[in-house]
Amino acid sequence: MSKYWSDMVKRTDPYKPGEQLNNPRIIKLNTNENPYEPSPSVKKAIVDEMDSRLQLYPSPTADGLRSTIAGALNVSMEEVFVGNGSDEVLAFSFMAFFQPGKTIRFPSITYSFYPVYSKLFAIPYEQVALNDDFTIDGEALFGSEGGVILPNPNAPTSIYEDLSSIERIIENNPDTVVIIDEAYIDFAGPSAVELIHKYDNLLVIQTTSKSRSLAGMRVGYAIGNRNLIEALTRIKDSFNSYTVDRLAMVAAKAAFEDKAHLQETVGKIKATRDWTVHELEQLRFDVLPSSANFLFATHQSVKAVDLYDYLKKEGILVRHFNSPRIDNYLRISIGTDEQMRVLVEKIGKYV
Amino acid sequence: MSKYWSDMVKRTDPYKPGEQLNNPRIIKLNTNENPYEPSPSVKKAIVDEMDSRLQLYPSPTADGLRSTIAGALNVSMEEVFVGNGSDEVLAFSFMAFFQPGKTIRFPSITYSFYPVYSKLFAIPYEQVALNDDFTIDGEALFGSEGGVILPNPNAPTSIYEDLSSIERIIENNPDTVVIIDEAYIDFAGPSAVELIHKYDNLLVIQTTSKSRSLAGMRVGYAIGNRNLIEALTRIKDSFNSYTVDRLAMVAAKAAFEDKAHLQETVGKIKATRDWTVHELEQLRFDVLPSSANFLFATHQSVKAVDLYDYLKKEGILVRHFNSPRIDNYLRISIGTDEQMRVLVEKIGKYV
Known part of the structure; x- marks a missing residue:
């Protein structure tokens, strides 16, 4: 805070974007990016x-x-x-x-x-x-x-x-x-x-x-x-x-x-999404019905924040919101098949 | 105007940028761009x-x-x-x-x-x-x-x-x-x-x-x-x-x-600027002392708006502001030596 700030600055409550880490070894499933390159x-x-x-x-x-x-x-x-x-x-x-x-x-x-x-x-x-x-x-x-x-x-x-x-x-x-x-x-x-x-x-x-x-x-x-x-x-x-x-x-x-590239990558992401939902349900997650390139899921017994911390330690970034009604959910972007296979495997070990 | 516009939209008085024409044959001296490519x-x-x-x-x-x-x-x-x-x-x-x-x-x-x-x-x-x-x-x-x-x-x-x-x-x-x-x-x-x-x-x-x-x-x-x-x-x-x-x-x-590229292009532009000022003064322009990559100049007898129209017809875009005290001036960006030579030649024919 400074005497030079306008009232507008003083009333801001800035947005916090998902972390952008530069380490290419991290599996980044936290900002709903597309795992495939553009056309x-x-x-x-x-x-x-x-x-x-x-x-x-x-x-x-x-x-x-x-x-x-x-x-x-x-x-x-x-x-x-x-x-x-x-x-x-x-x-x-x-x-x-x-x-x-x-x-x-x-x-x-x-x-x-x-x-x-x-x-x-x-x-x-x-x-x-x-x-x-x-x-x-x-x-x-x-x-x-x-x-x-x-x-x-x-x-x-x-x-x-x-x-x-x-x-x-x-x-x-x-x-x-x-x-x-x-x-x-x-x-x-x-x-x-x-x-x-x-x-x-x-x-x-x-x-x-x-x-x-x-x-x-x-x-x-x-x-x-x-x-x-x-x-x-x-x-x-x-x-x-x-x-x-x-x-x-x-x-x-x-x-x-x-348009062909769009259809192809969207098709791949939807297929990976369906596979991931199925696997997570096997692992006793409740997954909201997704029509996006991400999932919103909660585990029947493991706390979301614990899972978030565990995944981060294992090199997988997902997103957790500390807000009413959704603080026990994780938002997981759909990556490549291989990335999601690693995610499911790591989660399987933990839960 | 529409009933859906906010008071903010209603009070706007938008900026009008200099024309951006796609015709590469036009000599564009109207938006103070650098005539040289970046590093x-x-x-x-x-x-x-x-x-x-x-x-x-x-x-x-x-x-x-x-x-x-x-x-x-x-x-x-x-x-x-x-x-x-x-x-x-x-x-x-x-x-x-x-x-x-x-x-x-x-x-x-x-x-x-x-x-x-x-x-x-x-x-x-x-x-x-x-x-x-x-x-x-x-x-x-x-x-x-x-x-x-x-x-x-x-x-x-x-x-x-x-x-x-x-x-x-x-x-x-x-x-x-x-x-x-x-x-x-x-x-x-x-x-x-x-x-x-x-x-x-x-x-x-x-x-x-x-x-x-x-x-x-x-x-x-x-x-x-x-x-x-x-x-x-x-x-x-x-x-x-x-x-x-x-x-x-x-x-x-x-x-x-x-840094070398910066110094080189800035040096070239300043040299071209000095040459252009000298030439315009010979043609009876008053040119304000420039420390920028453009000149602000007025002719001792020809009206700025007429010169603007003439140059535009000849394929050279400069900028004219229809505002008090400066409506008889032209703002001319410094281009390459060749572009400024053409400018000076065209102006020479007109005045």
Whole structure:
């Protein structure tokens, strides 16, 4: 604390990302990264772009990338906004659609960055309890004063809500923006993107960090009615004209263009997920039904925190949240078959 | 405008960056980019990093890059903050050190993003008139209520204020933060970085976009007392955990490590600058004394806006600001010798 800090700094309660250790021998199952490399065409695109003009600013409007994303998602370029990871897109969205004095709502167990943004921008919030089975209580999100945000699939629960439940939340908040944060959608069911032409209060946020293996490059995006996209653009252009650099831009574009690679890696991760769930259940874990690239699991007798410590000592990083109702769960990212085999073997020895 | 826009969006007045045209035949002298490529070691670093793990998040603390910058500037790593271009670092600084209800001050002719940030974050501001010779009136910046920000060299005037004038501004604002925005410092004189151990209210912001030829990669940084750096880190960690991607991080590190390349390109640009000033003066321009990689010039009889239009038609982009006192000036970035020769020749034909 210092006398030079603004009130805004003083009220922050910063997010703590999962540990990023540089030791390549560690099996890293703690930040829901993709264990597979991005499409080979990503590297080619980076090398081509690098050979031209790194000394020139990137396109401030990112038209090339936006039009590729628009094509892939069957929307128009004016319905797409891109930013420096979906975290930045989320931050801009809190600025653009939520505000002090109007209480927003989100689930009590959810992405832990939402309360962080709320505190930063002094936006009051209500956290709505999940049902006993950890699904989202949609009706509790109806008629919000200031807006609604929820991930689908939810994190860290990994549970996907079907599109009809999502649609009921959107239509029951006609006067405020509903943000569906779809970081993990490619591992789950249909996206809410198909609803954007029906609801002008719907903003869908996705990322290239998970299914497209580009966490290292920081490219997220939002899809919605062009009035919402214009609001995000106004915020961005009042904050930082160029948030996506030249190499990130071409990397994301190439990743979007290689649909076969996406299908292949998503398919592999889902198969590994099914295998891992089966093995963990054999070892007396209860595993929530996952539609993401991670599992949320609790053991019937061993404490989650003890398991977390044991795995860390054995060179496997998973994530533990010390929060009500979930403090006896572990969030385990899906790695390669070999990584998950080691995980299951180590856990088998311990429990 | 839409009923879904927050008050924050409604009060924005977005920045308009210089045009980014993709036509490589255009001579682009409008956004103060470096005409030379970055150090060859930048490309090597990018290729090495790309071959490892683009699917993993970057380091949220950017320790490697911060320690390289700290070493180069003779400060400690805890006195360095890095971000997605100096524009993002400036935005975070407005959030961290300035606030609603406390009027900040900056020069009336300066980087046009400052009023944009002020409007976004509802920070009241006073613009202090420059002296008749376009130098900064330092005393008018003494004793601010909410803080001070100024570029040195100033933009678009290109004029450098010596360090003793800067120091007087800092010591005459003991209760608020003074931000010195040194985007162009490598083309000028001594940096205020050497004062950070003397003044805990001083924040210096620099960029790799100009002298280090990395505009396309978006890496800016701030240097100051560790309490100020902690405030910036708290804002970043409440906004976006990873703002500098893996390739941008290694590119900036490599650029910092190649001091010879920096000296060589800065030397070339200064020589070209001197030649261009001389030629423009022969053509009856008044050119402000430049310590940057651009010139600010007015012709004794031809109108700036006419010259701007003519040059654009001839395939040369420069920048014209339609603002009081400077609407008869052009801001001209320093390109290669050949580009400046073409510029001088075209202007010679017109005037």
